[in-house]
Amino acid sequence: MSSNSQLTLSVNGNHVxxxxxxxxxxxxxxxxRLGLRSVRPTxxxxxxxxxxxxxxxxxxxxCLLLTVQVSGRSIRTSEGLTNDDGSLSRVQQxxxxxxxxxxxxxxxxxxxxxxxxxxxxxxxxxxxVREYLAGxxxxxxxxxxxxxxxxxxxxxxxx
Amino acid sequence: MTTSADTLVRRARVLGVSLPMPDAADRVVGTLEYTVDHxxxxxxxxxxxxxxxxxxxxxxxxxxxxxxxxxxxxxxTGADIETAVEIPNPFFGLTRRDQAPLAIGKVRxxxxxxxxxVAETPQTARAGAESVLVDYDELAYVVDPKxxxxxxxxVLHDEWPGNECGEWRLDRGDVDGAMSNxxxxxEATYTSPMANAVPFEPHVAIAVWVDDxxxxxxxxxxxxxxxxxLAHMFDIDPxxxxxxxxxxxxxxxxxxxxxxxxxxxxxxxxxxxPVRLELxxxxxxxxxxKHPARMNIRTAVDAEGRFIxxxxxxxxxxxxxxxxxxxxxxxxxxRSIGPYRFPNIRIRSRGVYTNTIPSGSFRGAMTNxxxxxxxxxxxxxxxxxxxxxxxxxxxxxxxxxDLFASGQVMHDIHFxxxxxxxxxxxxxxxxxxxxxxxxxxxxxxxxxKTTPPGTRSEVxxxxxxxxxxxxxxxxxxxxxxxxxxxxxxxxxxxxxxxEKVRVRDPDSSTFDSMTAGSRTTFVADHAIGEACESIxxxxxxxxxGRSYGSDPGTTPDxxxxxxxxxxxxxxxxxxxxxTPSDALSNPLDVKGEVADHWHQGAVAVEVAVDVETGxxxxxxxxxAAWAGRVVNPIRARQQSEGSIIFGMGPALFEExxxxxxxxxxxxxxxxxxxxxxxxxxxLTSSSLESPDPDADIHGVGEMTIPAVAPxxxxxxxxxxxxxxxxxxxxxxxxxxxxxxxxx
Numbered sequence: 001m002s003s004n005s006q007l008t009l010s011v012n013g014n015h016v017x018x019x020x021x022x023x024x025x026x027x028x029x030x031x032x033r034l035g036l037r038s039v040r041p042t043x044x045x046x047x048x049x050x051x052x053x054x055x056x057x058x059x060x061x062x063c064l065l066l067t068v069q070v071s072g073r074s075i076r077t078s079e080g081l082t083n084d085d086g087s088l089s090r091v092q093q094x095x096x097x098x099x100x101x102x103x104x105x106x107x108x109x110x111x112x113x114x115x116x117x118x119x120x121x122x123x124x125x126x127x128x129v130r131e132y133l134a135g136x137x138x139x140x141x142x143x144x145x146x147x148x149x150x151x152x153x154x155x156x157x158x159x
Numbered sequence: 160m161t162t163s164a165d166t167l168v169r170r171a172r173v174l175g176v177s178l179p180m181p182d183a184a185d186r187v188v189g190t191l192e193y194t195v196d197h198x199x200x201x202x203x204x205x206x207x208x209x210x211x212x213x214x215x216x217x218x219x220x221x222x223x224x225x226x227x228x229x230x231x232x233x234x235x236t237g238a239d240i241e242t243a244v245e246i247p248n249p250f251f252g253l254t255r256r257d258q259a260p261l262a263i264g265k266v267r268x269x270x271x272x273x274x275x276x277v278a279e280t281p282q283t284a285r286a287g288a289e290s291v292l293v294d295y296d297e298l299a300y301v302v303d304p305k306x307x308x309x310x311x312x313x314v315l316h317d318e319w320p321g322n323e324c325g326e327w328r329l330d331r332g333d334v335d336g337a338m339s340n341x342x343x344x345x346e347a348t349y350t351s352p353m354a355n356a357v358p359f360e361p362h363v364a365i366a367v368w369v370d371d372x373x374x375x376x377x378x379x380x381x382x383x384x385x386x387x388x389l390a391h392m393f394d395i396d397p398x399x400x401x402x403x404x405x406x407x408x409x410x411x412x413x414x415x416x417x418x419x420x421x422x423x424x425x426x427x428x429x430x431x432x433p434v435r436l437e438l439x440x441x442x443x444x445x446x447x448x449k450h451p452a453r454m455n456i457r458t459a460v461d462a463e464g465r466f467i468x469x470x471x472x473x474x475x476x477x478x479x480x481x482x483x484x485x486x487x488x489x490x491x492x493x494r495s496i497g498p499y500r501f502p503n504i505r506i507r508s509r510g511v512y513t514n515t516i517p518s519g520s521f522r523g524a525m526t527n528x529x530x531x532x533x534x535x536x537x538x539x540x541x542x543x544x545x546x547x548x549x550x551x552x553x554x555x556x557x558x559x560x561d562l563f564a565s566g567q568v569m570h571d572i573h574f575x576x577x578x579x580x581x582x583x584x585x586x587x588x589x590x591x592x593x594x595x596x597x598x599x600x601x602x603x604x605x606x607x608k609t610t611p612p613g614t615r616s617e618v619x620x621x622x623x624x625x626x627x628x629x630x631x632x633x634x635x636x637x638x639x640x641x642x643x644x645x646x647x648x649x650x651x652x653x654x655x656x657x658e659k660v661r662v663r664d665p666d667s668s669t670f671d672s673m674t675a676g677s678r679t680t681f682v683a684d685h686a687i688g689e690a691c692e693s694i695x696x697x698x699x700x701x702x703x704g705r706s707y708g709s710d711p712g713t714t715p716d717x718x719x720x721x722x723x724x725x726x727x728x729x730x731x732x733x734x735x736x737x738t739p740s741d742a743l744s745n746p747l748d749v750k751g752e753v754a755d756h757w758h759q760g761a762v763a764v765e766v767a768v769d770v771e772t773g774x775x776x777x778x779x780x781x782x783a784a785w786a787g788r789v790v791n792p793i794r795a796r797q798q799s800e801g802s803i804i805f806g807m808g809p810a811l812f813e814e815x816x817x818x819x820x821x822x823x824x825x826x827x828x829x830x831x832x833x834x835x836x837x838x839x840x841x842l843t844s845s846s847l848e849s850p851d852p853d854a855d856i857h858g859v860g861e862m863t864i865p866a867v868a869p870x871x872x873x874x875x876x877x878x879x880x881x882x883x884x885x886x887x888x889x890x891x892x893x894x895x896x897x898x899x900x901x902x
Contacts, residue, residue, distance in 0.1 A: 038189020043827035103638025105408035108189030141804030
């Protein structure tokens with residue numbers, strides 16, 4: 001049995017202290033201990049993207065990281081993208097406005113990736129965002145609507 | 160102030176409008192509650208122990224090691240369930256009760272649940288499951304359905320000799336006579352392997368018993384079926400079973416019938432505590448899959464390309480348990496016919512048990528496999544006769560007034576419009592020059608699908624004194640947006656503002672056979688219409704002398720009427736019941752009315768085949784569905800385009816691979832599904848509508864998926880001259896076809 005480690009994380013701007021076993025994946029700490037439902041384990045292999053979070057601004061699969069590896073670091077989940085007044089972020093709003101969701105199990109991960117892509121390259125083209133999204137799978141096949149949301153965002157960026 | 164008698168309000172149109180889902184923001188942010196997010200006070204956690212053998216007797220289950228683990232509360236085995244007084248009927252199944260919550264006596268496939276370890280935490284349950292030691296006596300096993308049919312094949316179920324799992328036949332006209340006189344005869348065999356629906360939210364359930372009352376939270380598409388079967392298992396009144404469903408994180412058929420609910424409910428019953436079970440990804444693969452199929456077609460054709468006679472032999476692999484197979488192969492028979500006229504036709508459709516994962520519903524079930532065969536075959540005939548494939552279809556397509564192969568008179572038939580639509584968009588007849596190393600070609604396919612027979616849907620609509628409208632249904636939201644769609648239908652039929660209408664998640668307060676088969680929008684329109692008509696009548700009776708007819712534009716002021724009459728609610732109930740038919744009463748002679756109405760769709764694609772590697776790239780794709788009337792355009796579009804994308808997987812690369820009876824790729828690294836870069840940028844769809852304002856609303860959930868694989872196969876053949884008759888059409892398979900090499 002692994003003994004528990006106590007560590008501190010910054011999650012969506014809040015400092016939180018958790019006590020976790022050494023073998024606990026970040027996805028489970030965020031989801032099961034901190035109640036962040038948007039972070040979802042689906043494949044457990046870093047392939048599907050439904051557990052995507054930003055670690056110090058970089059998108060990662062939280063199923064592939066141990067929580068003890070990210071002690072002291074800053075994590076953002078989809079819940080943390082909404083504005084202080086509760087309104088949706090620009091990317092989230094574009095997804096809503098373009099109907100870019102079906103069962104939506106994958107959508108928060110998609111949004112995290114699109115946000116990170118624009119943060120990295122504010123002038124990213126639709127094609128670049130599409131390539132960036134290659135690691136976020138959607139089984140409902142909402143890709144066309146997602147690209148429409150991305151297209152709206154790309155146009156907005158240039159206006 | 161208006162008075163009730165004179166209040167007739169014209170409201171904004173609510174049908175044909177792309178309204179967002181009511182919970183859109185929660186879906187996008189990730190705060191929507193799915194079953195996997197739900198927890199219940201005092202619940203404990205379970206983990207299944209599964210068989211490593213395809214077929215074996217269970218000699219002994221040693222649970223002592225597991226019970227020695229700190230935090231393990233109980234280990235339940237099949238023998239425990241067989242003898243538990245609380246479980247009078249340990250076998251369940253919607254067609255044959257041949258499956259137990261945990262294997263009793265023997266295991267029948269790799270992954271068959273053998274024991275359930277229940278512990279305080281999921282981690283402890285997992286550790287406990289690894290400590291359960293099962294002693295097996297291996298038996299001979301069978302994986303290929305053809306091998307399961309031979310006389311000395313291993314038998315899975317003693318009650319079903321010969322591994323028989325359903326056989327249906329249809330015979331119309333004089334097939335042998337027509338074949339012997341035919342100008343041209345074509346014959347080929349097409350195969351589809353198992354595929355997994357890969358719902359991202361796994362199977363997950365929580366069962367809670369309070370005295371003799373059972374509450375089950377489960378990610379299911381069929382809550383009413385779960386309720387009925389669990390009531391039978393525990394021999395309690397169905398009224399004592401409440402099945403509750405949150406929106407699903409994907410279903411696609413995988414969450415149909417019963418899956419893990421029986422074992423969770425049984426353990427909770429035996430332990431007297433709420434039990435939760437959530438499957439791992441590999442276990443989702445081991446739980447259900449698309450029926451593998453082999454379809455042989457022989458067709459007699461005249462000189463003009465008209466189909467004179469056809470003979471079809473279909474063999475479906477049902478896997479280790481019946482689930483729906485004995486009935487599904489009847490739909491398999493009906494769905495093998497295609498949208499064509501056949502004066503003479505003979506079909507045999509069989510299901511067979513094998514030591515593999517139990518097959519079940521899958522988006523486009525029993526149409527995907529058949530449409531791949533009959534639409535590939537149509538192009539093979541066209542090529543053989545030198546007729547344009549579009550033209551060949553035109554000469555044979557069913558029209559209103561024609562007889563279907565079962566003898567049913569066709570109505571509301573739109574294949575020509577669908578074919579025209581996809582051909583126009585894809586630029587049929589305009590071929591492009593292929594660049595070096597690539598072969599470019601176009602292909603198309605058109606499909607017909609029966610609506611599921613013998614189904615029932617009930618709704619209750621309540622208009623409350625404050626004007627709020629509550630709709631009770633047992634239809635499940637699985638990403639198709641059914642709660643929003645039903646709200647739109649209710650607002651339309653009642654003539655109220657959409658903002659006032661709320662559709663509740665399923666809670667067993669009403670009955671619905673299933674959320675499946677692309678039936679919900681169609682049946683709900685009828686049931687909701689009836690419920691709302693009843694409310695309108697009640698309002699009219701209160702305000703004597705007034706008539707609030709069916710015109711949704713003229714609306715009573717319900718609030719005012721209820722206030723004046725001092726009542727708190729107007730309640731209307733509505734039912735949709737499939738038209739009774741005895742078409743399937745004799746399995747060996749299917750004939751008559753086989754569908755309430757017909758699902759119809761078409762797809763056209765343009766592909767580029769790399770002639771060096773066999774890799775297929777889809778350059779352009781367009782799908783069309785017959786919608787009749789569209790309730791919500793974006794939802795309809797996402798069904799058609801989502802279906803196309805979903806269909807690309809089993810068409811090009813998805814296959815659950817069995818090696819020595821064991822699945823070798825139960826994960827998303829070895830079983831790939833379409834990503835955003837696999838999807839053509841140019842992917843579009845049409846939802847075709849009738850000019851008739853009262854036309855039937857058709858479901859559109861699966862109208863394009865069956866046409867995807869044959870359209871691609873036909874495009875590959877037109878590009879390269881090579882015909883691929885086995886799915887998936889991997890690069891290796893396409894290259895071998897191009898090179899003329901056997902597999």
